[in-house]
Amino acid sequence: MYRVWTRERVFTSILSRRKRKTPGGLVARPVLTSYYKSKQFKTRPYDPYNVITSPNETILCVDSFQSMYSQMLCGLIMREEVLRVGAVFASGLLRAIRFLQLNWEELANDIATGSLNHKVTSPSIRECMAKILKPNQELAELITNECSGENWEGIITRLWPNTKYLDVIVTGSMAQYIPTLDYYSGGLPKPCTMYASSECYFGLNLRPMSKPSEVSYTIMPNMGYFEFLPHDPSAPAFSRESPPRLLDLADLEVGKEYELVITTYSGLNRYRVGDILLVTGFYNKAPQFRFVRRKNVLLSIEADKTDESELQKAIENASLLLREFSTSVVEYTSYADTKIIPGHYVIYWELLVKDPANSPTGEVLNQCCLAMEESLNSVYRQSRVADNSIGPLEIRVVKNGTFEELMDYAISRGASINQYKVPRCVSFTPIMELLDCRVVSKHFSPSAPHWTPERRS
Template identity: 25%
Template sequence: MKAAAALTNGLWLGASTGAWVRYQRALTRPESTQRDVLARLIAINADSAYGRAHGFAKVRSYEDFCRRVPIVDYDTLEPWVTRIRDGESNVLTDEPVARLVPTSGSSGARKLIPFTRGLQRSFNAAIGAWMLDLVRQYPSITWGPAYWSISPAISAGAEESAAVPIGFDDDSAYLGGIRQRLVEATFAAPSALRLAADTDSFRYATLLCLLRQPELRLISVWHPSFLTLLWDALSNGWNELVADVASGDCQCRDAFPAEVQPLLGATPSPRRARVLEAAGPSEIAKLWPGLEVVSCWGDGQAGLPFRDLQKRHPHVAIQAKGLLATEACISIPFAGRHPIAITSHFFEFADAQGNTCLAHALREGEVYTVIVTTAGGLWRYRLGDLVEVDGFVGATPSLRFLGREGGISDLCGEKLAEPFVTHALEEACRRFHLAPRFALLAPEVGENQNRHYTLFIEGDFPAALLPHLDARLRDNPHYAVCRELGQLKPVHGCRIAADAYEIYCRVMSAPGSRIGDIKPRMLSTRTDWRSHFRRNA
């Protein structure tokens, strides 16, 4: 098993060496690298409908590009995407669109993102550099299988007809070709598990596959709560899981389509079952003694459950992912920071005054919103993510995700922004030594039109947390005035017993999207969260 895993991982890493070398060199020269990326994208797409409409053939510099091409959001691009969906070619790119990938917007409305071979190469450039850097830090992860995020399918409902396929079956399809096959060969659990009829069966089968892999070395998921929910399910089905490891069977086989059921069986392993029985469900280090790295989101709303995961795994490296979206890869974990993926796409950044600048001109400590141009046909696309520069790798800025742009809640003039709320919540949780898996602040309108904010939090918390958080929110002068005038009542609390993030994802998901598509937030402008958490509890 070790030799086979090492061989397969070695082949994939070998295919990624070029990406790592190019990225390592580019980090010292971000300006010229980015201008080369832009020139290449303009040249190869000049004959697209979008390129002709905006005079790509006459673009000779970044300044020309800015004059001719406007900064856009998805609503502006949607008519162009609709033309692609209806079967028209050469719309946003000269290259054919292989798929339209669904993702969720801030309100849950679906967006369809064009995916081309060029965009696939861009993702490979970033992921290859990240993985080779990871192996350089933790060489032993190549000696065993890995668990890569598998999101259970979210029902898409009846899919309307489209000339271009919509969606990917699983995340490994982003890599494509030989890289996809090599990665799938190292999976500790087959991606077909996403087809489970219900979440409990999905978790059971996933745990069963993982327990059958004593040499598990790497776990890569999106939100840290995804993993802690898996570990919680260990205790609930422990005896059945151990029995299935011993027999090679799977007790939830019938919850999967017939074509998936053969994948759930395995060679009986009484010896492994005895090891598991002796360890028990709470000793993760004994279940997988070779587990070395867990990769997951660690910024924004994921910061608190990220620290909870660190406490659960004191002997495992918990690596915060970079900023990766369906539309583009913005930053990657590399050399201990999260530098911009400058070899993958062309980036611009808008500051608080609306001025745009290129990657090499960013200043440490400043906050920007991301604008990206990709090989998939997103031209000066305002991604909506707010980032802070927290340092540099070479001459390339490293970014920390703060939250979503426009995440302003304003019931009566308080103007609470997501980065501010995130900071206040994190400080309050540190004050009371809490690391909740899920925490979300949202406005509510109660009886007699009483307005207040409610902290929806998974698990127990001390009563003193709420007035402390309210005091921190008063650091915002607009919120403080609203509280003094009685327009806003003190912060309320709502305890959620379990599965809060899962419920959040169900509410926020667009048809056809997956859990990994949904970016976590610490502030919502919705006023109906209490009903959703009650209904789905």
């Protein structure tokens, strides 16, 4: 017996971000937020295959708690109609699951009583939710039974039993979240349909059900003018006297890496996107690419992107707090810890303490964490302050000699002692284990960094 669906509900976590101003006075906000606030989104035509469980009022609210709470409430109420669950990025979906873990009791109470939590103060949200929220004791009991235990494996299919797949981006830096997504979803498919950015749509995945690690995108030549810069990390930097040679689509070779350069209909001219792509083949004459990484990006949890120079500057600013203790940072490395939600930056420090009797206290090192966060870019600070999508930065102080052991380990695996450089970001499990077993103290940022949203006029 087949069940006929009149509409395909999508439970997706969509959070609008506050606008901000650039140093030059221009208003800036993410492209998706601009779309959600546009007339095109608000008056979009009805699509029976893409009906979002979240009313517009819940999406447009810039208060992350009120927006997430009301969207989660709608998703639970319409659980039987939901065929796919998702967010823009994998990290966003996991943040929604973490939100559910923290707030399921209040959500269940709202459903049982048919009254909206007093923490949701937005008049527009309260008005629209009054039309949706009705007492449902049976659903409240189901949510309580599923969420009250310690086992959250497969929670997505337990709460949304008709879910067919997860609608999230899991390529690039988001691939680190795949094991956690599999745990919460029971291994649901994670199709990757397209490759796009704020600047332009680039390509389509013609095999959307392929594994995330095997995804290749076919470039759509009609979306812009695409050129490619051969990527060779060992090559010397370009200069005005020796400008880079850009290649057209037809000049690319399978197995080689390129940096994407675009000229768009909206006015970008030979813009370096910063994405490194690997050519995997051709579809007819259009090249197919696998996304390799962002150029120069060391750390990323969600929309944030921190490169080596920015991390170095943050370390230098934080080190100023150590001067009065005659202490300096000898070496450092980092990694993005996504094992807990929300993820956070972890910085390993090896310190040189000249006067052990006057070594920096734990409170000082906590302030070093905050000083680093204050030095990072606005996107990072907004994620920390407004979106709560990144946790407090952590500094782990390691024993003296740890980075010498790290070098010895690299040399034992074939690295040249003359060319060895301390990696500024690590992810290889044996290296992580080496660093963690040498940690002597852990410190966290005691408060959120400064970030001011653009005030409404």
